[in-house]
Every structure is written in structure tokens, then in C-alpha cells.
């Protein structure tokens with residue numbers, strides 16, 4: 410705590426560097442800056458107490474300062490132990506008008522390289538205002554903040570936290586420990602918190618999947634907006650963002666020539682499509698694996714070989730998981746790979762690659778080359794290189810997606826926050842997507858910067874195809 414502000418970041422003296430990068434990013438985020446201008450006077454988020462859990466990067470810093478510019482009181486954490494950019498976190502804490510000694514910005518609890526107990530401690534701090542109260546809005550990426558509140562409420566209702574099962578993941582054990590300590594101090598903390606929240610806006614495919622599960626069983630505690638499935642999010646961030654940041658992550662990690670290598674992308678959804686193009690653009694020979702016949706056919710018609718892991722495990726050079734599913738590459742697979750094969754994941758969680766199994770291989774050794782780059786040495790002497798310990802490599806080894814694409818995602822986030830906060834009564838405890846006219850608005854805010862000249866429909870043409878001159882231009886079922 411300093412100057413009355415509670416926070417925990419790596420190094421506040423990085424704030425000036427962070428502020429410089431924020432300033433450059435603002436110019437590349439026209440959607441967010443347009444929303445700041447549009448809502449400067451009306452302050453639609455005045456009274457909102459937003460708890461945010463989303464990679465604490467330069468781009469997220471511009472989102473945070475957009476939310477505060479619209480009147481919100483904000484607290485923040487990263488949704489991944491490796492994704493924080495420490496200079497961005499410092500700049501947000503210091504704030505545009507503060508100093509290192511007297512910060513006036515937003516409380517951030519995030520640094521690059523947290524342990525799992527630290528990560529969940531940060532999440533609890535983010536959810537706990539200095540007066541002990543909770544947030545009234547959530548902004549989540551992957552659903553960890555949402556999960557903590559739902560699990561906390563469930564255990565408080567039951568009156569006890571279950572004891573840790575040896576089959577639980579290390580991370581779930583950490584969550585149980587945290588909630589056990591919380592329950593001992595305050596037996597209704599998370600229940601009250603859940604009741605006080607007007608809604609959550611969720612950033613990613615994996616978090617959205619968790620929300621639909623909760624809604625299906627009737628356990629969702631508050632309304633949710635699925636930001637991921639705005640067209641201007643998943644068809645841009647997931648695809649073009651990964652097309653940029655996948656090779657960025659691989660290059661910063663290992664700097665091997667990608668041209669001519671054989672690369673395998675697991676999953677040909679939005680992320681996989683961007684990843685495959687990213688590596689093809691560098692001259693790799695790309696192979697795709699899929700379970701869905703539609704996506705497999707898309708991959709084939711986009712010119713990729715579609716195979717199974719077993720067909721290529723011994724011959725490929727680079728393996729990237731992008732499925733949002735678990736157990737995609739197992740320890741036994743990694744044992745069969747070529748010497749110095751590169752293995753990484755760009756899906757949300759670290760269970761796509763069997764890291765726990767890898768560590769348990771008889772006689773295996775781990776040699777850390779540098780943070781987030783590990784060489785695993787098998788007993789026969791051959792090695793593989795694992796990026797970011799199997800966590801999102803584009804954020805662990807590089808700096809995630811660049812500003813312009815995140816401006817699209819975060820404009821959707823900002824609009825979704827305004828929706829749920831100002832029109833709470835119109836939403837039930839279900840999962841919603843933003844209406845198409847708002848999706849089109851987000852795209853429109855990014856056209857001028859790219860010099861795009863849109864053609865205007867005549868009234869006659871609009872009538873002929875059955876739309877309004879000012880949009881929406883497509884029915885809801887259109888897929889882009």
C-alpha cells in the first residue's frame with residue numbers, strides 16, 4: 410500500500426516505460442478511444458465497481474483506463490501466471506497523473522511469474538475492496554474469477570470446503586486451501602459477493618464454455634455476456650491476433666528458422682486457423698489435427714494436410730495445441746518426438762499438454778534455458794523444448810496480441826460492461842451475446858484508421874436484400 414492505494418506489482422519504477430508504451434497503444438486502439446470520447450460526459454460506469462481478471466498487458470492497461478474514464482472504480486489481476494507485462498502493471502498503478510511515490514491509479518495485483526498460490530491470492534485481493542466489500546461487476550478471461558465466486562458460494566452454502574483429493578490438480582488444491590481459509594474468517598463472503606454482482610463479461614472461448622455449463626445446470630449466479638462470440642472478437646482476436654503472436658512467441662523463445670520445418674497445429678477453430686496461417690506465412694509445412702469433420706474439411710481446402718498425431722509425432726519439428734480441450738499431447742507422445750522438437754500451447758489452460766505426466770517420466774531432467782523456455786532431457790539423451798510450461802505461449806514467451814486487434818475485443822468488453830451495468834433488469838441469469846448492431850459498431854470504429862472506404866447501400870438496394878441502410882447487414886445466423 411502506498412498513498413492509500415493497495416496493490417502488488419513487480420516494480421513501480423517501470424511505470425514511465427509502461428506509460429510510454431500505453432501512449433503508443435492508445436493511438437492503435439481507436440475503438441477504445443472513440444468510446445472514451447462518446448461517453449466522457451454521460452459517465453455510464455459511474456458507480457460500477459469492476460473486478461477484472463485478464464492478462465495485465467499494455468493493451469489491457471488501455472482497457473482499464475477506458476473503464477475508469479467512463480466512471481468505474483476498478484481492481485485488476487492477470488488471468489495467467491506468466492502473462493503480466495510488469496511495466497504495464499506499474500503504469501496502471503501509478504496512473505496518468507500519479508508518481509511512483511504517490512500513485513493515483515488502479516490497484517493491480519499481478520507480476521510476471523506468479524506461483525499458483527500467489528495467483529489465487531491476487532484474485533482474492535482483486536475481489537476484495539479495502540472496506541471489505543466486493544465488486545458489482547466482473548470482467549473475466551477464462552472464468553477464474555467467476556469460478557472462485559461460484560465455488561466459494563457453493564462451499565459456504567454447504568458449510569464446509571471439501572478436503573483435497575489426491576486426484577485433484579495442484580491448482581484445485583490451491584483454490585480449496587484459499588476458500589477454506591476464507592470460510593474460517595467469514596462464512597458468507599462469496600455468497601454476498603455473488604449476490605452483489607450485476608453481471609460478468611467473459612473474454613474467451615474456454616471461459617464462455619464454463620458459463621454455458623453453469624447456465625445449463627441453473628447454477629449461474631448472475632447474468633453473463635459472452636464477449637468471445639461477438640464477430641469482432643473471435644473472428645479477429647482469436648484468428649488475426651494469434652496469426653501475429655504465435656510466431657512472435659516462438660521467435661522470442663527459441664529463434665529457430667521456421668521456414669521448411671514441419672509444424673503441427675492441433676485444432677482448426679478460430680485460434681487454429683490463425684496459427685496455421687502464421688506458420689505457413691513463415692514457410693513452415695503445416696499439418697492440422699481435428700476431431701470436427703467440418704473444420705477438418707476447411708483445413709484440407711485451405712491447403713493443409715490433415716493427419717493424426719500418431720502419423721506425425723516422430724517427424725514434425727513444432728507442435729502447437731489450440732483446441733481448448735485437454736490431454737492433446739501426452740508424455741508418451743513427447744517421448745517419441747525428434748531431438749529438440751518444440752512443444753507449445755496457445756489454448757487457454759495448461760492441460761492441453763500433459764506437463765504433469767512429462768515431469769513423472771522415469772529419469773527425465775528439466776533444464777531451464779531461460780524463463781518460460783525449458784529443455785526436457787529424456788533418459789536416452791534426446792530432448793524436447795517446452796514453451797511457457799505448457800501455458801499460453803503467445804503471452805508467456807511474447808506480449809500477446811497487438812493493440813489494434815485488442816481494441817476490437819476490448820471495445821466489445823466496454824460495451825458489454827455498460828450493457829449489464831446500466832440495463833441490469835433486462836438480463837436474466839443466462840449467457841447473452843451483444844446484438845449485431847453493436848458488433849457492427851465496433852468494426853466501424855476501426856475502419857478509418859486503416860483507410861477503409863465503405864460502400865453505402867441505396868434505399869432500393871437495402872430493400873432488395875431486406876436490411877436497413879444503416880444495418881445490421883446480416884441475419885444473426887450468418888457465420889462470416
Ligand code: NAI
Pocket residue numbers: 613614615616643646647650651675676677678679680681698699700701704731732733734737755756757758801802803804810
Ligand atoms: P474453437 O472452438 O473455435 O476451436 C477449437 C477447435 O479444436 C475446434 O474446431 C475443435 O473441433 C478442435 N478440437 C477439440 N478437441 C480436439 C482434439 N482432441 N484434437 C484436435 N482438435 C480438437 O476455439 P478457439 O476460439 O479457437 O479457442 C481455442 C482455445 O484458445 C480456447 O481455449 C480459447 O480460450 C483460447 N484462446 C487463446 C487465445 C490466445 O491469445 N492465446 C486467444 C483466443 C482464444
